[in-house]
Amino acid sequence: MLECIFKVQLSFMKKTLTSICLLSLLIFSCTQLTQYTNTLLRPDNLQSDTLTIDITRDTTITTRKGAIIKIPKGSLAASSTTVQLELKEAYTMADIIRGGLATQSNGQPLSSGGMIYINPVKNQKVKIVSALEISLPSRFIENKMQLFKGEQKQDGTVNWTNPQPIIPSSQTAMLKLGQELFINNCATCHSIKNDLTGPGLAHIVKRSPKGWPKNWHTEEAKSDTAINLLYEFTRNNGKLLKEGHPYYTCLFNKWNKTPMNLFPAVVDYDLDALYSYIENESDRLNLPIPDNGILKGIDSCEVYFETVGRLTATVKKLKKEAVDMIVDKRITTNTFSGTNASPSTTPQIDINKELVNPVTHKSYYYQFTITSFGWYNVDILFENLEGLEQSELIVQLKGQYAEKTTLYLIIPSIKAMIPGGPLANGNRYAFFETNGHIPLPQNTSAYIIVMGEYEDQIVFSKQAFVTSLKQSFTLQPEIISKEKFLKETQKINLSDVNFDVKDTPIADTLRKVVKDLKEADKALKPKNFDCSCYMGYY
Numbered sequence: 001m002l003e004c005i006f007k008v009q010l011s012f013m014k015k016t017l018t019s020i021c022l023l024s025l026l027i028f029s030c031t032q033l034t035q036y037t038n039t040l041l042r043p044d045n046l047q048s049d050t051l052t053i054d055i056t057r058d059t060t061i062t063t064r065k066g067a068i069i070k071i072p073k074g075s076l077a078a079s080s081t082t083v084q085l086e087l088k089e090a091y092t093m094a095d096i097i098r099g100g101l102a103t104q105s106n107g108q109p110l111s112s113g114g115m116i117y118i119n120p121v122k123n124q125k126v127k128i129v130s131a132l133e134i135s136l137p138s139r140f141i142e143n144k145m146q147l148f149k150g151e152q153k154q155d156g157t158v159n160w161t162n163p164q165p166i167i168p169s170s171q172t173a174m175l176k177l178g179q180e181l182f183i184n185n186c187a188t189c190h191s192i193k194n195d196l197t198g199p200g201l202a203h204i205v206k207r208s209p210k211g212w213p214k215n216w217h218t219e220e221a222k223s224d225t226a227i228n229l230l231y232e233f234t235r236n237n238g239k240l241l242k243e244g245h246p247y248y249t250c251l252f253n254k255w256n257k258t259p260m261n262l263f264p265a266v267v268d269y270d271l272d273a274l275y276s277y278i279e280n281e282s283d284r285l286n287l288p289i290p291d292n293g294i295l296k297g298i299d300s301c302e303v304y305f306e307t308v309g310r311l312t313a314t315v316k317k318l319k320k321e322a323v324d325m326i327v328d329k330r331i332t333t334n335t336f337s338g339t340n341a342s343p344s345t346t347p348q349i350d351i352n353k354e355l356v357n358p359v360t361h362k363s364y365y366y367q368f369t370i371t372s373f374g375w376y377n378v379d380i381l382f383e384n385l386e387g388l389e390q391s392e393l394i395v396q397l398k399g400q401y402a403e404k405t406t407l408y409l410i411i412p413s414i415k416a417m418i419p420g421g422p423l424a425n426g427n428r429y430a431f432f433e434t435n436g437h438i439p440l441p442q443n444t445s446a447y448i449i450v451m452g453e454y455e456d457q458i459v460f461s462k463q464a465f466v467t468s469l470k471q472s473f474t475l476q477p478e479i480i481s482k483e484k485f486l487k488e489t490q491k492i493n494l495s496d497v498n499f500d501v502k503d504t505p506i507a508d509t510l511r512k513v514v515k516d517l518k519e520a521d522k523a524l525k526p527k528n529f530d531c532s533c534y535m536g537y538y
Contacts, residue, residue, distance in 0.1 A: 030471040041100030042156045051085045065089045070133035078126045088117040093412040095523050102419045111477045113145050113378035131369035138364050140283035144384045147368045150375025160377050169367045178277025201278050201289040209247040231271050235264050250294045286413045301531035315448040388439040392470045399476040401459045406453035440467045450477045458485045
């Protein structure tokens, strides 16, 4: 039943019914209060760390999960020079679920970029008199993220309120520069998401070759980074093509031997910014690593040519024949235009040495200051997220335990955990509006979990699904053991990085291949990849 229908006198019944009809089309922040308070998921489940601070000294702390907290001398006031602060962090989907930290602001769904809790231990009287500086680690930077303050309710749940802008940082300045360079120099031929005249650039750093495939697994190759090769290719792709680098030669051939413009004068800082922007956008948009087949194909071609080459060498000795293969290469030149196209115009931005260099792509940081203790959450409203479409999602609960449960919609890819609210008719629930409407990413793994307690026993049900425009599910929560509950929750794929490219193992094929050249050719020659672009390397 709706909890927010006002009691009125009988004479105003018509007006009340009209109001109810209007309310059904509005966001039901009041109906987001579930019928049952879940006690299985709560902030107390999160690991708590204790920080001992000397308030007379400048203190910088890197937390167990990678946050950086700066506490300047004199920023805390207390009766003692030493204080203890309790710290909790929730950056992953697993943390958010375990802590029952629903991503919601007064009924509005949120996507979280990370949560942190700082508070004096026990009954210590400590006050923040000047701002503490916080940097929360993140896989990517979303410019529309805001800082929300946690309002902890009596039932232990947290409502995120009072959104404030995130402080611009050297990293956001670099990403902005990278965006300008991309628009001015790359966007004519390349998109991050899709193929245009040139290939899409999603995760270009992650999928660039780490070294020269002929020495792929040597220590020397491991020390040769993808960044060096990628930067060299950007400045002068003709050089790598002339040297016959297999990956770039195959890429050149795959795209109709159309050469990329050359940018010989571009400095490292600009390339740092450009490729940091591309990687950040790839992660922000949850794009998979594209498989153009070249890296896998090159690996197979390498084995093919090495094996066939050894056998062919015997034939060559007998016939004393040689075959020379030449790959035609065409190159052009161009200049790299942008705000910072040369060393003389490159801005000397002071990068915080405590932060990870964006080019390594290990972490970005959201930076903000706080002047009071409690929970904080870097979030973005669903309505501001790109790529979401208006959808309809309704869940019906049945069975004797239906009213003793709380249900959540969980979307790991955007770190969202939205509690369900009851509708007026029956045990039907939605997660945003009373008509079931909610903006959702499409074709994305998601879960509905239903949980509660009944006479000291766990009540649970789960539905895994892939999001689409209109969906409805019926779940029947049942009593299960604690062991089964743990197993079921562990089946939820909470991986925050779900990008993976695995090479097809060929060792077994190698062991079985016969020494006869014809059979080796038949067994090892890649079926779906043209090795001709690779042949000049051997």
